């Protein structure tokens with residue numbers, strides 16, 4: 001059963017019914033105020049939908065009737081809730097606008113097709129009638145990927161894929177599955193688990209994002225070291241375009257010319273709509289071992305990850321927090337509490353081993369066949385010890401696993417209290433990583449000070465290595481800062497620009513797994529080059545000659 005849109009927050013994260021676990025925890029909020037140099041936090045509640053007016057829908061009555069003839073009247077939805085839900089994605093920038101009641105980008109209608117043929121028919125109609133089309137999976141884009149931007153067109157519809165959620169076929173001997181693109185993470189994994197299989201794609205947005213979204217923005221789950229990114233597990237796809245069906249077929253390998261599947265991966269809805277995909281699967285893991293380590297500093301933790309990646313240790317996940325992230329989350333968990341005797345003893349034990357206040361926590365995860373998991377975990381522990389780390393055991397790993405999808409729920413209560421919370425990520429080769437890390441951290445720190453609402457206020461920058469490869473790794477930054485009320489969009493832009501300029505100047509990609517959308521347009525040409533952008537334009541002209549697909553995204 002597709003997730004009912006009314007059960008998910010239209011202007012925040014996750015289930016509407018989710019309870020704020022920090023309500024009434026004043027000691028946490030006072031601690032956070034101190035962290036960002038504010039005497040106290042402010043009350044900045046979101047506007048209620050009933051108090052917000054939406055622009056009039058611009059879809060012509062006869063076009064609406066023809067869309068209804070394709071997908072069914074009940075699947076052309078243009079009430080206020082549907083239009084608000086589909087206006088923007090779930091980035092900090094999006095939430096600033098949604099919470100302020102800016103629904104100027106609401107689509108004229110949300111269309112819910114059920115099959116590839118319906119998608120093809122509605123795209124053909126949209127091309128004929130000059131209607132802009134925004135493909136929409138779970139809407140969790142954090143780069144402005146689903147903004148209902150109408151571009152030069154008078155009307156815009158969002159095509160919500162959530163009714164296309166069937167797992168069509170599981171080919172167990174080949175470890176392949178074919179599924180419709182609108183299937184959500186949990187539904188897909190449940191169907192695969194019933195056959196003893198897994199895709200292993202677990203982004204932090206897993207519960208609220210879809211297969212089509214993972215493919216269209218070329219995502220990476222938290223366990224991608226073991227199970228691969230979308231680039232690794234996508235075997236084939238059907239892309240419905242305004243010019244017809246682009247079907248890549250699926251082969252284990254092929255040398256029949258350039259790989260056209262790459263045009264689907266990361267295409268962000270600008271060429272067409274992925275309606276079905278064939279995926280490479282793994283056996284559901286028989287064993288799983290997640291555990292923690294503490295390193296003296298970021299460099300020694302990064303060296304351990306590099307060794308593991310280059311020596312071929314089959315880790316599912318290696319995630320290293322820098323000193324500030326490690327300190328912040330430990331202090332967050334203990335905010336307002338006196339250090340217990342146990343905690344003080346633990347600290348004394350660590351101090352004796354040279355693990356001081358700049359310590360960096362690493363969570364390592366291993367999944368698969370029991371003996372391989374055991375060997376991989378022991379081997380990684382040897383690497384970690386060699387680099388001076390203290391193993392912390394499985395408790396840390398269990399806690400991380402239990403809370404792996406919870407973090408995003410903290411953003412809304414922070415935004416209710418005058419705080420901004422944003423994230424960005426990049427990747428570079430090992431030899432560039434350290435300079436990139438320092439440059440982005442410094443850029444964020446300076447920009448948050450420069451845009452702070454009062455003297456002495458500042459932000460907090462947290463970073464971890466989130467994914468690793470033989471040749472490099474990704475850095476994931478979270479930054480929390482007091483909002484400059486009234487000038488929040490300009491503040492966001494200034495911070496984003498400072499960090500993105502630093503990324504590009506230091507050899508990082510503008511995105512490791514969030515994509516380009518609208519928010520990274522200013523930097524994409526530098527990464528792809530003029531000819532590269534021309535190639536993308538040529539593909540778009542071939543598949544979407546009128547340019548109706550997801551205007552304003554990916555190509556500047």
Ligand SMILES: Cc1cc2nc3c(=O)[nH]c(=O)nc-3n(C[C@H](O)[C@H](O)[C@H](O)COP(=O)(O)OP(=O)(O)OC[C@H]3O[C@@H](n4cnc5c(N)ncnc54)[C@H](O)[C@@H]3O)c2cc1C
Pocket residue numbers: 089090091134135136137138139140141142145146161181182202203204205208209210211212213214215216217218219220221222267268269270272273274275408513514515517550553
């Ligand atoms: C709290 C949070 C945590 C996140 N964690 C991760 C993470 O760990 N890893 C990660 O990779 N990403 C992460 N993201 C980013 C986001 O969740 C991913 O981009 C996600 O895969 C998007 O899937 P979706 O179904 O929500 O796509 P949407 O947001 O609906 O769409 C994303 C883009 O793909 C296009 N699109 C969607 N479906 C289709 C389709 N069927 N055909 C063609 N185009 C389509 C859209 O037009 C848009 O451009 C996170 C986001 C949030 C808010």
